[in-house]
Amino acid sequence: MDDTNAGNAEESRQTATAPWQSHPEIAAEVENLKETYSSAALSVADVLCDAHPADDTAFICVDDRFEPQRLTYGELSDRSRRLARHLQELGVGRESRVGVLMEKTVQLPIVLVALWRLGAIEVPLFTAFAGPAIAVRVNGAEASLIVADVDQQVKLDGIDIPVLSTGDELDRAIDAHEPIDTAEAVGGDGLFLQLYTSGTSGSPKAVGVPGRAIGAFIAYMRYGLDVTDKDVFWNAADPGWAYGLYYGIVGPLAVGKPNILFAGRFSPEATGRLFKELAVTNVAAAPTVYRALKKDGVRANPSLRVASSAGEPLTSDVVDWAPDALGVTVRDHWGQTEQGMAICNPWDERLISDAAPNSMGQALPGFVAGTVGNAIALSVTDSPLMWFTGYVGDPEKTKERFTEDGDWYFTGDVGRCDGTNFFFASRDDDVILAAGYRISPFDIESILVTDDAIVEAAVVGRPDEIRGEVIEAFVVVDREESAEELVNRLQQAVRETYGAHAYPRRVHVVDELPKTPSGKVQRFVLRDMEL
Incomplete structure (x- = not known):
């Protein structure tokens, strides 16, 4: 959810009712x-x-041997204070940018809290990144240090920034230092995170996260996810990205409810085992996780009461599968790096209602949403928990995200609102204009994935002399069958379900869809493919 040209438009504005008000x-x-x-x-x-x-548990850390270790707040406090002393000696201080290239081990929250004690700013680095992607972020942030797992450091060749190793070496350094007794006050406007957008439609941009954003993160934990004292909570997203960092690290710490940090590799089998052995009651994950569970036939333990999805629109195949397999429906939630979660189908008992089919949900408490033209937007003046004011060091890109009067923030997504509910159509630059019709890729993709052979699907527009654009589909399949039969079946499904004007003229079977490391489909890559 990155670039948009919507800020150049002067169009009608519609404010949706926010039920929380x-x-x-x-x-x-x-x-x-x-x-x-x-x-x-x-x-x-x-x-x-x-x-x-x-004595309260801050995190339940599980390694690849499935041996859980509980990190208490007392341990987190002591070890982060000791590490902060060591980081001071390395020159880290207030407003220092520090890259963190780590798996979800027990050391990760210790490193982050140590940085925040000093008023430093974490620059998260996803461990699936290659060297160039890491370099863009740490050089752009002018990082003074990188904290990295040993097996990740080969990616840092050519980056002229000091490196602090994790693992046994870091434990020895922590043990050797006396704890500091201070915690820097950065205030509500002071930054403590600097993330980079995922690059679904352009180069990544720097998003500085101020202290006041913690209030918005708590709102989602409380009203969106309904994390309670009795829950065993698991946000399965990686903290190298916004959803995992905001709501797998910061949010759980802010509300004092532990999250599970699983350091092993994702697999449907491992996920099912964690569900069972830890008796997970509240889970949050990307749609790709649920699709993988569906494909593998994984069933959750009876204790699961809340399941939430974010990162990409939730398609109907997962919604239909979940009640029987998981014992609970999966509710779709919407957000982005720049603002965190802002629209959702909430689990809070005061706000919960039957989710409208394919709905992103309603405005999260603390936010008021609406549309400007066909763009989904957030009201700056009426959203008390809105915290994003612009990209770090990029006033031109910042200007594109707001109306000229500054009253509305453009999310970069196209959609509509119906009463209190919002419905996603596409990224602003993904809308397909075919023979004068505006077609949402999501609508067509939602039809394609209902076919039993389809694992994933992505739809783009291709230039056409007569129609302006024609629809082209890319699908991942899980079985061998006649290509001609598959194409005919998919085309007919779109004709019958959506309309004859919107069927994909060409369908390509691919091994995988191009995605950002956080799992978002990069349709611009598909549009640029030479086939």
Whole structure:
């Protein structure tokens, strides 16, 4: 969810009703979150770690041998204080950018809290990145240090930034230092994270996350995911990306509810085993995870009560599969690096309702959403928990994301609202214009994946002299069958379900779809393919 040209448009504006505003107690809670995390005295390390009882569990860390280790807040506090002393000696201080290239081990939260104690800013680096992608981020951020797992450091060749190794070497360094007794106050406006957008439609841009964003993260944990004291919570997303970092690290720490950090490789079998052995009750993951579970026939344990999806639109095949296989429906949630989650089908009992088919949901408490023309937008003036004000060091790209009067923020997604519900159509630059019709790739993809042979599908527009554009589909299949029969079947399904004007003129069977490391389909790569 990156670039958009929507900011150049002057179009009609429609504000959708935000159901949370009709609940006085929720409105009061939102206002309290805004005030608390906007304070000039805010210390990130204090609110995320030190304020919690020392004996409470901060994270349940599981290695590839499936041996869980509980990290308490007391241990997190002590070891992060010791590591902060060591980082000070390495020159890390307030506003220092530090790249973190680590798997989801017990050391990860210790490193992050240590950085925040010093008022430093983490630059997350996804461990699936190749060297050039890492270089773009750490050089762009002018990082002064990279904390990296030993087996990741081969990717850092040619990057002229000091490296601190994790593992046994880091443990020895922590043990050798006395703990510091301070936690830098960065305030609500001070940054503690600097992420880069995922690059679905252009080069990544720097998003600085201020302390006040913690209030918005809590809102999603509370109202969107409904994480309670009784839950065994697992956000399976990688903290190298926004959803895993905001709601797998920061959000759980902020509400004092432990998340599971699984350091092993993802597989449907491993996921099913974790469901069972840890008795997971509340899970959040990308649609690709649910599709993999569906394909492999994984069933959850009876304890699961909440299942949420984010990152890409949730297609109907997963929605139809989940109640029987998981014992609960999967509810779709929408957000982006620039703002975190802002529209969702909430699990909070005060807001929960039957999810409209294919709906992104309603505005999350703290946000008011609407449309400007055909673009989904967030109201700047009416969203008390909105925290994004612009890209770091890029005023031109920042300008594109807001209306000229500054009242609305363009999300970069095209869609519509119906009452309180929002419906995703496509990225702004993914809309297909065929013979005068505006066609959403998502609508066509949702039809294609209902075919039993299709694992994943992506649709793009190709230039055509007569129609302007024609629809072209790329599909991943899980069985051998006649290509001609498959193509005819898919084309007919679109004709019958959507319309004769929207069927894919060409269908390509591919081994995999091009994606960002966070799992988002890069349709611009498909459009540029020479076939």
